[in-house]
Each structure stands twice: as C-alpha cells, then as structure tokens.
Amino acid sequence: MSEDNNAQAREPVTGMDAPIYLQYQFTAGRAPSRFLHALKQGRLTGQRCPGCSQVYIPPRGSCPACGIATDEEVTLSNKATVQSFTIVYIPIPGNPIKPPYIVANLVPDGANISFIHLLSDCVNEEVHIGQRVEAVWKPAQEWDYKMDNILYYRPLEEPDVPVELIGRLPVEGWEGQA
Amino acid sequence: MSAQREIAIVAFHQSPCQASAGAANEVELIMPELRAVFDQVGLANAQDVDFVCSGSCDYLQGAAFAFVAGVDALGAVPPIRESHVEMDAAWALYEAVLKIRMGHADSALIYGFAKSSPGELPIVLSQQLDPYYLAPLWVDTVSLAALQARLMLDAGLITEGDMAEVVKRSRRNAMTNPLAQLAGETSVADLLAKPHYLSPLRRHDCCPVSDGAAAMIIATVEQAKAWGMPYVRLSGIDHRIESHNLCLRDLTDSVSTRKAAAAAGMNAGAVDVAELYAPFSHQEIILSRALGLGEDTRVNPSGGVLAGNLMMASGLSRIGEVFQRIVAGEAGRGVAHATNGPCLQQNLVAVLEAA
Numbered sequence: 223m224s225e226d227n228n229a230q231a232r233e234p235v236t237g238m239d240a241p242i243y244l245q246y247q248f249t250a251g252r253a254p255s256r257f258l259h260a261l262k263q264g265r266l267t268g269q270r271c272p273g274c275s276q277v278y279i280p281p282r283g284s285c286p287a288c289g290i291a292t293d294e295e296v297t298l299s300n301k302a303t304v305q306s307f308t309i310v311y312i313p314i315p316g317n318p319i320k321p322p323y324i325v326a327n328l329v330p331d332g333a334n335i336s337f338i339h340l341l342s343d344c345v346n347e348e349v350h351i352g353q354r355v356e357a358v359w360k361p362a363q364e365w366d367y368k369m370d371n372i373l374y375y376r377p378l379e380e381p382d383v384p385v386e387l388i389g390r391l392p393v394e395g396w397e398g399q400a
Numbered sequence: 401m402s403a404q405r406e407i408a409i410v411a412f413h414q415s416p417c418q419a420s421a422g423a424a425n426e427v428e429l430i431m432p433e434l435r436a437v438f439d440q441v442g443l444a445n446a447q448d449v450d451f452v453c454s455g456s457c458d459y460l461q462g463a464a465f466a467f468v469a470g471v472d473a474l475g476a477v478p479p480i481r482e483s484h485v486e487m488d489a490a491w492a493l494y495e496a497v498l499k500i501r502m503g504h505a506d507s508a509l510i511y512g513f514a515k516s517s518p519g520e521l522p523i524v525l526s527q528q529l530d531p532y533y534l535a536p537l538w539v540d541t542v543s544l545a546a547l548q549a550r551l552m553l554d555a556g557l558i559t560e561g562d563m564a565e566v567v568k569r570s571r572r573n574a575m576t577n578p579l580a581q582l583a584g585e586t587s588v589a590d591l592l593a594k595p596h597y598l599s600p601l602r603r604h605d606c607c608p609v610s611d612g613a614a615a616m617i618i619a620t621v622e623q624a625k626a627w628g629m630p631y632v633r634l635s636g637i638d639h640r641i642e643s644h645n646l647c648l649r650d651l652t653d654s655v656s657t658r659k660a661a662a663a664a665g666m667n668a669g670a671v672d673v674a675e676l677y678a679p680f681s682h683q684e685i686i687l688s689r690a691l692g693l694g695e696d697t698r699v700n701p702s703g704g705v706l707a708g709n710l711m712m713a714s715g716l717s718r719i720g721e722v723f724q725r726i727v728a729g730e731a732g733r734g735v736a737h738a739t740n741g742p743c744l745q746q747n748l749v750a751v752l753e754a755a
Binding site for chain 1: 427
C-alpha cells in the first residue's frame with residue numbers, strides 16, 4: 223500500500239447515501255375514516271364512550287381512558303371554547319401562515335377534549351382562555367378529507383366560559399347559560 | 401439463590417389471520433383481543449394488571465409511533481406501567497416474566513399486533529439488516545431464506561419433497577384452525593408441480609402476509625389461583641441471538657434455538673406438542689432438528705405460521721397455542737418457539753406445563 227493510500231484509509235468516512243423508499247397503501251383507521259367523511263361534508267364529529275360518556279375529537283376508535291370502543295357518532299357544534307393558546311412570532315419552515323399568528327387548543331361544544339387549530343380575525347393580544355370562538359369553513363366546493371376545511375376559528379360575541387366548565391358544554395352551546 | 405416466582409399463563413386470544421384488515425388502525429386491531437383476555441379473567445381493563453408490555457414494529461404499516469397510539473386501547477387513565485419491544489410480542493412476554501420474577505409485578509398483559517398489508521413486508525424487513533452493507537442492497541427476507549434453503553438442499557440435509565411435506569401438513573392441520581388464512585388438503589406431488597418463486601422456494605414454502613393481533617395475560621401462580629383461573633405453568637423461557645452477519649452463521653442449523661431450549665429446560669421432560677415459528681417450510685425442519693423433536697411430539701398442530709403469519713404477534717401466538725392445548729387437556733407439556741430477524745437470527749423457546 224502506498225503512502226497515499228494509507229493516508230486515505232485514515233480519513234474517516236462521515237457519510238454515505240443510502241436512501242430508503244418504502245411504499246404503503248395507508249388507511250386512516252375505521253373511526254378516523256368516519257370522522258374524515260363527515261368533515262368532507264362540512265360536519266365536525268366526535269365519538270362518545272359507552273362507559274364514561276366522554277366525547278372525543280378526533281376519534282380514534284377507543285376511549286383512551288376506559289380502553290373500550292366508541293361506536294356512537296356525535297355531531298359537534300361549530301362553536302368552541304379556547305382552552306389554551308400561544309402566539310407564534312417566528313416563521314415555521316413550510317408553514318405559509320405569516321407570523322404572528324395564534325395556535326389554540328379548542329374544545330367544540332358537545333366534546334370533552336380539545337383539538338388544535340388556528341385562531342384569526344382577532345386582536346392577538348385580546349385572546350384569552352375561556353373565549354368563545356366559531357369555525358370559519360372554506361367554500362363547500364373546496365371541502366376534502368382535511369382539517370383545513372376549517373380555515374380558522376374567529377372570536378364570537380359571547381360571555382366567557384369559566385375554566386371549570388371548559389370541555390363540559392353541551393352541543394347546544396353556552397349562550398344563555400352564562 | 402432464592403426460589404423463583406412461578407409464572408402462570410391464564411388467558412390468551414388471537415384474531416383471525418387476514419390478508420388485509422381493511423381500514424382498521426392499531427387500536428381497532430388490538431382492542432378486541434384485549435377485551436377477549438380481560439373477559440376471560442374478569443378484568444375491566446389494563447388498570448387491573450400490574451404491568452403491560454407490547455411487541456410491534458411501526459415500519460410494517462408505515463405509521464410512525466403506531467405503538468404509542470395503540471396505548472389508546474388500554475384504558476391508561478390514570479397512568480399505567482407500560483413497556484414496548486420493537487420485536488415479536490414473545491419478547492414482550494419475556495420482559496413481563498422478568499418483571500414478575502423480580503417481584504415488581506404479580507400480573508401482566510402482553511399483546512402484539514401486525515398490520516403488514518399496507519407495505520411490501522419482505523422489502524420493509526430488508527431495512528432491519530445492517531445499514532452499511534446489506535440494507536442498501538435491499539436484500540429481502542424471502543431471498544435470504546431462499547439462500548438458506550439452497551444451502552440445505554445442496555448439503556443434502558433436506559429435499560424439496562421434505563419442504564413440500566411440511567407445507568402439506570401445515571395446510572391439513574390448519575383445516576381445524578378457524579383463525580388460519582391458508583388451509584386445505586393437498587399432496588406433495590401437487591405442491592412440487594407448482595413453479596418456483598424465489599428458487600428453490602415456491603410460494604407455498606413462504607408464510608403469507610397477515611394482519612391481526614394477539615393478547616395474553618400472565619400472573620404469579622398465587623394470583624392465578626386468586627382469580628380462580630385454570631392456568632398453565634410457564635416453567636422456562638430463554639432467548640439467544642446470532643450474529644447479524646449472515647455469512648458468519650451456519651444457516652443450516654439453529655444453534656441459538658438449541659441453546660435457548662436447553663436453558664429453558666426443555667429436555668427435563670417429554671414434549672407432547674411444539675409450536676414453532678417457521679416462516680419458511682425448510683425452517684421448520686431446521687427448528688425441529690435443533691430442538692431434537694421426535695415422533696412423540698405433535699409439531700404445529702395449528703398449522704403454524706405457514707397458515708398465517710401475524711408479524712410481531714406470531715411468536716406470542718405460538719405460546720398461546722400451546723397454552724390452549726394444555727388447558728384443553730390435549731397435551732401435558734409443550735414447547736413454543738418464536739423468532740425474529742432474517743434466517744432465524746434470534747430465537748426464543750418457552751416450556752409450558754400443565755398445572
């Protein structure tokens with residue numbers, strides 16, 4: 223082995239290309255499929271646990287608290303309550319939304335757990351926990367099996383929900399119960 | 401040394417082996433099996449056992465963290481003690497056995513699930529090979545098994561007729577197994593008339609790709625008695641692994657299986673029944689020989705995994721099959737085997753005895 227080869231052999235190999243391509247016929251799951259079908263028709267749905275009566279969105283097919291199947295479909299309200307939120311000041315790679323914008327935990331009326339969506343058409347500094355909001359849907363012809371059928375949520379002129387009642391409102395909502 | 405705590409298997413259930421479970425996600429695959437074993441014992445959910453361990457591989461269905469999502473099937477509120485192995489659930493059972501033997505738990509739930517149909521399983525499994533040499537070559541598991549079968553044929557250790565004989569018996573035995581995917585009466589001549597697939601393997605020499613799940617509950621003997629359950633003693637369990645470098649191994653033998661069987665105490669008594677995880681026909685012959693099974697042992701009365709292979713759950717199911725036959729009084733003592741990795745790289749042997 224020449225002097226050159228020895229020098230080369232001592233060089234660490236710091237990388238190699240080994241691309242991995244795996245093809246899958248992915249399915250969303252039976253319960254998520256029912257949720258996505260309803261979403262395409264402009265409806266938000268949850269599923270109720272036959273044991274503890276909690277309503278879950280998005281449904282995955284079980285009550286994670288009880289470990290039993292949730293077969294009962296529940297249509298939820300377009301109205302929701304802010305459970306928590308953050309104001310995003312930095313651009314997120316790949317995200318077309320210009321900061322600052324608001325990401326919030328929202329509980330739709332009729333459900334018992336929150337999901338995450340955007341809050342807009344609002345004064346960022348005035349957003350607060352317990353605030354009432356409603357879904358702003360895309361035009362119906364653009365609906366697909368996607369959560370962004372709802373563009374964002376915007377504030378409603380309704381009294382705030384006390385923290386202890388967030389996640390406990392009936393599907394009929396809050397107005398008049400304050 | 402203090403006396404080891406005796407382990408009792410008290411419940412087992414497996415789903416049918418299906419070519420495709422359709423849209424069902426991991427939670428929807430697991431939940432019915434958990435419900436079945438909970439109902440066998442009279443438990444509400446995973447809150448009623450001390451420890452939970454599962455075996456699965458997210459690469460199979462191409463869903464990142466499916467094993468975490470699967471926890472939604474358990475009833476994990478309030479939080480439970482849970483663990484997972486990226487292996488067949490037989491190794492989840494091994495972890496649970498250690499937990500109980502160490503006195504950290506008196507009971508455990510074990511489950512494994514497989515949704516292999518969304519991907520190309522032999523290709524997916526090529527990515528478990530070493531990342532520098534073999535994985536970039538995309539050598540699939542069937543090709544590796546074919547290399548192994550060729551070695552055996554060439555050395556005169558088996559004939560293609562021997563391989564067909566294994567398949568014929570699997571298909572026939574599977575006729576009495578309602579969970580099997582492939583079953584039926586056939587002949588060695590008919591099988592040998594079929595074309596080669598990856599030579600010397602024919603399609604029937606390879607296990608099918610199946611979707612499904614299996615679950616088991618184990619406990620201390622005291623706990624099993626407290627539950628009032630008929631139980632089977634898990635008198636020994638051991639596992640051994642061989643080099644990931646296939647070229648360093650004698651592929652015509654399974655030294656790891658033989659060592660695991662010796663350590664699990666298999667030779668301390670007669671073996672009435674054996675369920676072997678042999679994904680390819682010639683591997684059943686390797687395993688039977690490594691274990692020294694004779695005429696007195698019924699091998700794979702369920703049809704084995706040639707009749708249906710729940711990747712990551714079939715090993716646990718082999719143990720469950722032996723458990724069920726002992727509980728039914730068909731056998732007094734049996735051995736169950738599980739494997740992981742290419743060409744029987746890693747092997748687990750469990751010995752089960754009537755209480």
